[in-house]
Amino acid sequence: MSDRLTRIGAPILLLVVLAAAGLVPSGLDIADPGSKAVDELRIVLAELDDGAAVLVGFDPDVGTYAEIRPTVRMLLAELAGRGIDVSIVSLTPDGRALALAERQRAERLAPDAQEIVDLGFIPGAEAALVALGGAIAGTSELASPGGASLEATDLIIVVGGNDLGPRSWVEQVQPRIDAIPVIAVTPISLLPEVEPYRQSGQLAAVIATPRDGAAYRLVADPGPFAALGDADGGPPALAIVVGLLAAIGWLGETVVRRIGPSLGPRPERDRS
Amino acid sequence: MRRFTFPALVLAVGLLILADLLVVNASLAGVAGVVIEAVILVAAGAALAAGGSLAIRRARDLRARRGDPIGALAVLGGMAAVLVAGLRPGSGGASDPAVGWIVVALIVPIGATLFALLFTSTLAAMRRSVARRDRESLVLVAAALVVLALLLPLGGEIGAGLAASAGWVLAFPVGSVLRGMLIGVAILAAVLGARTLLGVGPSDE
Numbered sequence: 001m002s003d004r005l006t007r008i009g010a011p012i013l014l015l016v017v018l019a020a021a022g023l024v025p026s027g028l029d030i031a032d033p034g035s036k037a038v039d040e041l042r043i044v045l046a047e048l049d050d051g052a053a054v055l056v057g058f059d060p061d062v063g064t065y066a067e068i069r070p071t072v073r074m075l076l077a078e079l080a081g082r083g084i085d086v087s088i089v090s091l092t093p094d095g096r097a098l099a100l101a102e103r104q105r106a107e108r109l110a111p112d113a114q115e116i117v118d119l120g121f122i123p124g125a126e127a128a129l130v131a132l133g134g135a136i137a138g139t140s141e142l143a144s145p146g147g148a149s150l151e152a153t154d155l156i157i158v159v160g161g162n163d164l165g166p167r168s169w170v171e172q173v174q175p176r177i178d179a180i181p182v183i184a185v186t187p188i189s190l191l192p193e194v195e196p197y198r199q200s201g202q203l204a205a206v207i208a209t210p211r212d213g214a215a216y217r218l219v220a221d222p223g224p225f226a227a228l229g230d231a232d233g234g235p236p237a238l239a240i241v242v243g244l245l246a247a248i249g250w251l252g253e254t255v256v257r258r259i260g261p262s263l264g265p266r267p268e269r270d271r272s
Numbered sequence: 273m274r275r276f277t278f279p280a281l282v283l284a285v286g287l288l289i290l291a292d293l294l295v296v297n298a299s300l301a302g303v304a305g306v307v308i309e310a311v312i313l314v315a316a317g318a319a320l321a322a323g324g325s326l327a328i329r330r331a332r333d334l335r336a337r338r339g340d341p342i343g344a345l346a347v348l349g350g351m352a353a354v355l356v357a358g359l360r361p362g363s364g365g366a367s368d369p370a371v372g373w374i375v376v377a378l379i380v381p382i383g384a385t386l387f388a389l390l391f392t393s394t395l396a397a398m399r400r401s402v403a404r405r406d407r408e409s410l411v412l413v414a415a416a417l418v419v420l421a422l423l424l425p426l427g428g429e430i431g432a433g434l435a436a437s438a439g440w441v442l443a444f445p446v447g448s449v450l451r452g453m454l455i456g457v458a459i460l461a462a463v464l465g466a467r468t469l470l471g472v473g474p475s476d477e
Contacts, residue, residue, distance in 0.1 A: 011392035030425035062383030124312035
C-alpha cells in the first residue's frame with residue numbers, strides 16, 4: 001500500500017510543487033545576457049530594410065509550441081513594429097492550426113499592424129518545400145491558396161517542431177535560393193539536430209533554448225505592438241529549476257541505489 | 273521484379289528532382305515541377321484518406337462495442353466539431369473563428385498538457401530501466417543526469433560554466449554522434465537505392 005501510494009503520489013506531488021513554483025515570484029532570471037544566439041539573430045534582423053519581405057515557415061507542434069510561443073510572438077511583434085511584410089505558410093496540419101491562431105491573435109491585439117499574409121497550408125512536406133524553394137527562386141509558381149509571389153523574400157524564419165523543422169528547410173529550400181538567410185526558432189529538443197547547421201552557417205541564427213528565448217525577449221523592440229510581443233509569457237525560472245533538480249534527485253537516487261548491484265556480478269539463475 | 277516497382281519509382285523521382293537541382297534546364301524543370309505537383313496532390317489525398325480511415329475504424333469500434341468507446345467517441349466528436357465549424361454555410365473554412373477557438377482553447381492546451389505529462393512518465397520509465405540492472409540503462413540515465421545538470425538555468429560564473437560545458441557537449445560528443453548517424457543513414461539510403469535500381473536483391477548475394 002505504501003509503495004503504491006508513493007508511486008501514485010510522488011508524480012502528483014511533483015506536479016503540484018511545479019505548479020506552485022510557477023506562481024511564486026523567485027527573482028530568478030533565465031535570460032542569458034551574453035547570448036551569442038541572440039547576437040546572431042540581432043545581426044540578421046538589423047540587415048533587414050524597413051518594408052522588407054519575410055517568409056515564416058510555421059510548423060511547430062502542439063506539444064512543444066508552448067516552449068517557443070513567447071519568443072515567436074515577440075519576433076512577430078518586432079517585425080510588425082518595423083513595418084516588415086510577413087507571409088506565413090504551413091506544411092503540417094498542426095502548424096497550420098497554430099499559424100491561424102497566431103494570425104487571428106495578431107489581428108485582435110494589433111489591428112493597426114500590417115496584416116500577415118496567409119499563404120495557407122501546402123501538403124506534401126518535403127515535396128512542398130521543394131515547390132516553395134522554386135517559388136522563392138522564381139523558377140516555379142507557388143501552388144498554395146494564398147498564391148502570392150515569394151520572389152522578393154529577404155529572410156526566411158522557420159518556426160519548427162518535431163514534425164517538420166529547420167533541417168528540412170536547409171535540405172530542400174536553401175540549395176534552391178540565393179543568399180537569402182534562414183533563421184530558426186525551435187524547441188530545445190531539436191537543438192542537437194539544428195546546431196550543426198548553425199555552425200556551418202546554413203542557418204544564420206537559431207533560438208532554441210529557453211535561455212536564448214528569454215534573452216531575445218529582453219532586447220527585442222516591438223515598438224507600438226508590445227501587447228503582441230507577450231514579453232512576460234516565458235516559463236517561470238523557479239519551476240524550471242525545481243523540475244530539473246527533482247529529476248536529478250529522483251534519477252540520481254535510483255542510480256546510487258542500483259549502481260552497486262548492477263556493476264557487480266549478476267545473481268546466478270536457478271536452472272533447476 | 274514487381275516488388276521493386278515502388279522503390280524504383282521513388283528513386284527515379286528523387287533522381288529527377290536532384291538532377292533538376294543540379295542542372296539548369298527548362299524542360300527538366302518543367303518535368304520536375306509536374307512530378308512535385310503530383311507528389312503534393314498524392315500527399316493531400318493520403319492525408320484525407322488517413323482521416324477518413326480513422327473515422328471509419330473508430331465508428332466500427334463504437335458500433336461493435338470493442339476497444340475504447342470513450343476514446344472513439346472523443347475522436348469522432350472532435351472530427352465532427354471541426355468539420356461542422358469549418359464547413360457550415362457561411363463559415364470561413366480553416367480560418368473561421370470557431371475553428372480557431374477549437375484549436376486555441378482545446379487542441380493546443382490538451383496537446384501541451386499531454387506533452388508535459390511526459391516529464392513524469394519519462395522519469396518513471398527511466399527508473400524502471402535502471403531497475404532492470406543493465407549497464408546500458410545506467411549509462412543512459414547517467415548521461416541524462418549530466419545533461420539535466422548542464423541545463424540548470426543559473427546565473428553568474430556557475431551558469432556561464434554550465435552553459436559553456438553544455439555547448440561543448442552539444443558540439444562534440446552529441447554533434448559527432450548525430451552527424452555520424454546522419455551520414456551513415458545517407459550512405460545506407462544511397463546503397464539501398466542503387467541496389468534497388470539495379471535489381472540486386474538478397475538472393476543475388
